[in-house]
Amino acid sequence: MKSILCVLLLCCSVIFAAQAQETNEAALKTWDKIYHVFSHPRCANCHVPDDNLPRWSGPSYAKTSVHGMNITGGQSRIGVETIMCSTCHAQSNADEPHGPPGAPIWMLAPVDMLWWQQSSSQICQQIKDPNRNGGRTLDEVAHHILEDELVHWGWAPGIGREPAPYSAEETADFVTLWAKAGAPCPQ
Amino acid sequence: MQLNVNGKQHEVDVEETMPLLWVLRDELAITGPKFGCGIAMCGACTVHINGMPARSCSIPVGQVSGQVTTIEGLGTPYAMHVVQAAWVEHQVAQCGYCQPGQIMSAAALLQVNPNPDDEAIDRALSANLCRCGTYPRIRAAVKTAAAKIRESNL
Numbered sequence: 001m002k003s004i005l006c007v008l009l010l011c012c013s014v015i016f017a018a019q020a021q022e023t024n025e026a027a028l029k030t031w032d033k034i035y036h037v038f039s040h041p042r043c044a045n046c047h048v049p050d051d052n053l054p055r056w057s058g059p060s061y062a063k064t065s066v067h068g069m070n071i072t073g074g075q076s077r078i079g080v081e082t083i084m085c086s087t088c089h090a091q092s093n094a095d096e097p098h099g100p101p102g103a104p105i106w107m108l109a110p111v112d113m114l115w116w117q118q119s120s121s122q123i124c125q126q127i128k129d130p131n132r133n134g135g136r137t138l139d140e141v142a143h144h145i146l147e148d149e150l151v152h153w154g155w156a157p158g159i160g161r162e163p164a165p166y167s168a169e170e171t172a173d174f175v176t177l178w179a180k181a182g183a184p185c186p187q
Numbered sequence: 188m189q190l191n192v193n194g195k196q197h198e199v200d201v202e203e204t205m206p207l208l209w210v211l212r213d214e215l216a217i218t219g220p221k222f223g224c225g226i227a228m229c230g231a232c233t234v235h236i237n238g239m240p241a242r243s244c245s246i247p248v249g250q251v252s253g254q255v256t257t258i259e260g261l262g263t264p265y266a267m268h269v270v271q272a273a274w275v276e277h278q279v280a281q282c283g284y285c286q287p288g289q290i291m292s293a294a295a296l297l298q299v300n301p302n303p304d305d306e307a308i309d310r311a312l313s314a315n316l317c318r319c320g321t322y323p324r325i326r327a328a329v330k331t332a333a334a335k336i337r338e339s340n341l
Contacts, residue, residue, distance in 0.1 A: 069228065070313030080299060082310035083292070084239055088227035090246045095204075099226040100245055 027181030033166065034174050035120040038127070040164040042154040046108050047115035052077065054108060055116060060161045077108035093158030101161065103153040110134065124185035138179035142172040190251065192217060193260025203249025207241075208232045210248045211257060219258035219287045223316070230315030233288035235261075240295040258287035261294060269339075270294045273332035281319035289315045293329050301336045303329065 037043065041058025048055060052073040057064040074081035089106035093099070109115075112132040115123055126132045127141060136144060145151055145168055154164040166174070178184075190197045192215060199214050211217040211234070220243050223231030227242035234243045237253040262268030267275070270293050280286045289312065296303060296311040303311070308329050317325070 070310055072310055082296065082300075082307055083312075083314060087233075087240045088242050088245060088314070091250045092247065094226060094245050096226050096245075098228075100242075 023181050024184050027178050027184050028186060030174050030178045030181070031124060031184070031186065032120070034127075034171065034178060035123060037154075037164050037166060037171050037174075038115050038123050039118070039120075040154070040162075042157050042161065042164040044115045044117075047113055048073075048108060049114055049116060050111045052108065058162060073108040077110065078106075093153075093156075095159070097160055099158075101153065101158045104149045106150065121186050128183055128185070138175060138183060142175040142179070145172040145175065188248065190215075190248065190255065191253070192255045193257060194254070199248070201248060204247045206244050207234070207246045207248045207251055207255070208243035211243060211255075217257050217259060221284055221287060223285070223288075228314070228316075229285070230288040230292060230312075231285050233291040233315065234258075235291060235295060238295070238298065240292050256291075258291060261291065268294060269335050270297065270328070270332045273328040273335070276331060277324045277328040279321050279324040279328050281317075281321055285315060285317045285319075286321075289317065289321075289325055293325070293332065296329070297333055297336055301333055301340070303333060 038047075041055075041060070045055040045057055052075065054067040054071065054073060055064065056067055071079070072082060073079050073085065079085045079087070085106040085108075088100045090100070090102040091104050092102045094102065113126065113134070115126075118126070128138065130136060133141060134144075152168055155167055157163055164171075188199050188201065188203070190199055190210065192211065197215055199210055201210055201214060208220055208222060211220055212222070220234050221231040222244060223229035225244050227245040230242065232242055232244040233240050235241065235254075235256040236246075236251055238256075262271045268290075270290050274280065274286065274290055279289075292312055292315050296308070300307055300311075305326065308326050312325060312329070
């Protein structure tokens with residue numbers, strides 16, 4: 001009788017371990033989709049380091065560079081020290097080709113939320129860390145993606161710019177799904 | 188639609204998507220702000236909206252709320268703004284086309300930084316292009332205006 005119970009327990013452990021591995025792999029695949037969004041130029045170009053220089057990169061640009069015209073977001077990350085982002089970036093996208101994109105607010109992301117040229121693992125660790133994600137739980141991160149107008153701009157960037165992949169709703173769903181699966185990060 | 192420009196209230200009958208520059212120049216005959224590139228990359232159309240610089244060629248008039256100030260409202264030939272006076276002192280303008288935008292951007296910079304160094308001036312004004320290349324005189328005039336502002340604040 002004892003040996004039958006032992007065999008049963010062993011089988012269950014193997015099954016649970018296999019299921020856990022499967023769940024982990026599925027969650028990592030979901031994270032890959034999130035990383036695909038976060039590392040896209042529409043997002044990463046403004047999630048820049050403390051040089052405070054917005055980037056121009058991606059298929060809309062011939063080569064990767066810092067923002068033209070010697071622009072800096074400054075420590076304020078909205079350009080108040082020299083020239084405000086809102087000087088050129090209106091509340092909506094310009095209709096003209098190569099015209100400035102716009103949203104109700106236009107600014108660089110906080111320095112802690114660095115995504116520019118960061119690996120999947122680095123962004124994964126950052127987005128889970130309340131000290132570096134604006135004090136948010138992952139549910140709140142998902143809500144932020146659903147609600148923030150500047151985040152939404154990434155999927156409606158105006159003529160001549162490739163939008164971020166998926167949609168705001170899909171990306172928020174990916175975050176929720178990934179969080180429920182334990183929010184694993186790639187090595 | 189109501190629009191306040193240089194302290195005067197105007198009633199304009201235009202589409203909300205019309206660029207502010209079009210309204211100023213074509214509807215109100217305020218021609219100080221100039222058309223350059225039409226995509227906010229040259230700065231010739233710069234005005235102030237509630238004291239902050241804005242490229243009027245790229246801002247739909249429907250998004251404007253508050254006071255619009257153009258070069259005409261910054262000062263007059265008989266009562267020049269300190270930046271305009273510095274521009275005259277240094278004889279900055281050559282052809283002059285870009286200068287209203289240059290002056291409006293410089294005035295906005297000096298509101299937030301009354302003692303800008305070369306880097307701050309270059310950062311703030313590099314998006315105002317001058318095909319005549321008056322940049323050295325622009326930089327000198329900004330410093331003169333800044334000194335006068337600091338003196339007046341003593």
